[in-house]
Amino acid sequence: xxxxxxxxxxxxxxxxxxxxxxxxxxxxxxxxxxxxxxxxxxxxxxxxxxxxxxxxxxxxxxxxxxxxxxxxxxxxxxxxxxxxxxxxxxxxxxxxxxxxxxxxxxxxxxxxxxxxxxxxxxxxxxxxxxxxxxxxxxxxxxxxxxxxxxxxxxxxxxxxxxxxxxxxxxxxxxxxxxxxxxxxxxxxxxxxxxxxxxxxxxxxxxxxxxxxxxxxxxxxxxxxxxxxxxxxxxxxxxxxxxxxxxxxxxxxxxxxxxxxxxxxxxxxxxxxxxxxxxxxxxxxxxxxx
Ligand SMILES: [Zn+2]
Numbered sequence: 001x002x003x004x005x006x007x008x009x010x011x012x013x014x015x016x017x018x019x020x021x022x023x024x025x026x027x028x029x030x031x032x033x034x035x036x037x038x039x040x041x042x043x044x045x046x047x048x049x050x051x052x053x054x055x056x057x058x059x060x061x062x063x064x065x066x067x068x069x070x071x072x073x074x075x076x077x078x079x080x081x082x083x084x085x086x087x088x089x090x091x092x093x094x095x096x097x098x099x100x101x102x103x104x105x106x107x108x109x110x111x112x113x114x115x116x117x118x119x120x121x122x123x124x125x126x127x128x129x130x131x132x133x134x135x136x137x138x139x140x141x142x143x144x145x146x147x148x149x150x151x152x153x154x155x156x157x158x159x160x161x162x163x164x165x166x167x168x169x170x171x172x173x174x175x176x177x178x179x180x181x182x183x184x185x186x187x188x189x190x191x192x193x194x195x196x197x198x199x200x201x202x203x204x205x206x207x208x209x210x211x212x213x214x215x216x217x218x219x220x221x222x223x224x225x226x227x228x229x230x231x232x233x234x235x236x237x238x239x240x241x242x243x244x245x246x247x248x249x250x251x252x253x254x255x256x257x258x259x260x261x262x263x264x265x266x267x268x269x270x271x272x273x274x275x276x277x278x279x280x281x282x283x284x285x286x287x288x289x
Contacts, residue, residue: 053272056239058118059125065118069241071111071267076241078206079285082255085200088140092207101133108136109207112241112265116210119240128229134220134261135211138204143197150196154188157181165191209245209264225260237263238271243281250280 062069080086092109099113100120108116116133123131154162158171162183175183183191203209213220214227224230237243243266246259264281266274274284 051273051276053269056268058122058239060121062118062121065114065121068111068114069118069239069268071115071241072269073111073267076111076208076265076267077270077281077285077288078208079281080201080203080206081282082197082201086140086205087200090200090205091139092137095137095207098133098136098210100131101136103134106133106136107207108210109265112208115241115265119237119242122236122240123229123232126232128232130215131212131229132215133210134213135204136209137207138202140199140205143202143205144199147192147196147198150192151185151188154191155182155185158183159191161194162187162191165194203245203262203264208266209262211259211261212263213261220261222258222260225258230260233263238268238275241265241267241271243271243274245281247280250283253282254280 078086094110095107096110096113098106098108099117107113120131123129153159158175158181163171166183166187174187175181182188211220212224212233214224214229217223233242234244242263244260245262245264246254246256248258248260251257266281270284274281277284279287
């Protein structure tokens with residue numbers, strides 16, 4: 001036989017359900033981003049000083065690395081891009097060898113190198129064992145040789161990049177119709193500019209950034225974004241003072257295409273502020289002025 005319900009049971013259930021729904025709504029996190037009380041992202045002009053860096057915890061013991069990850073010198077905000085060119089003589093004073101690389105002679109500025117060691121220790125603690133550094137500091141001369149190598153290459157034959165950058169009509173008129181099989185220097189430079197950084201325009205000259213690869217990748221390319229470690233880095237790199245330097249949604253501002261493999265050291269505080277606001281280095285440096 002069915003038991004008869006108490007006349008108070010239904011209103012009680014209704015009240016309980018409403019309370020539960022309200023509690024859940026109030027407790028739902030807002031997506032992790034830095035939000036204003038209205039739930040909108042902070043305005044560009046909000047003082048960045050108001051953003052507080054949360055406590056960080058790690059699976060590995062990284063106390064000895066704290067002073068590096070949390071370094072606060074303004075020099076770690078140096079901006080180098082196609083418009084902000086670094087001089088021939090610019091060279092980080094104190095460079096040390098990078099540990100997590102199979103290559104010889106890979107160096108970084110000391111603080112960035114130590115913070116990177118901490119990031120690698122924590123990556124391993126989270127099960128990411130097949131990541132390594134493939135490139136770090138590059139001198140002006142190295143960049144000059146690389147760039148000139150590509151210019152010479154474009155001067156030797158008409159490549160598909162040349163057709164893409166200069167156009168078939170231009171190439172026919174100036175070259176192929178006259179029996180020329182390679183570009184002159186000016187045109188070769190225009191083509192090389194589309195894929196190779198001119199000396200002095202690469203952030204790698206600062207010794208503050210690295211390119212990462214996994215052991216199953218055959219070349220440095222966008223496939224890095226398909227590995228779980230990329231998602232981990234998106235959420236955690238700031239804790240070690242690093243930021244993704246060329247995000248997918250900032251190509252117009254950075255002037256570089258998406259580079260999921262390239263991480264830049266700025267120190268934890270700046271890294272967290274950039275992460276929580278979703279801004280790239282160009283936007284961040286501008287917001288500080
Ligand atoms: Zn790079």
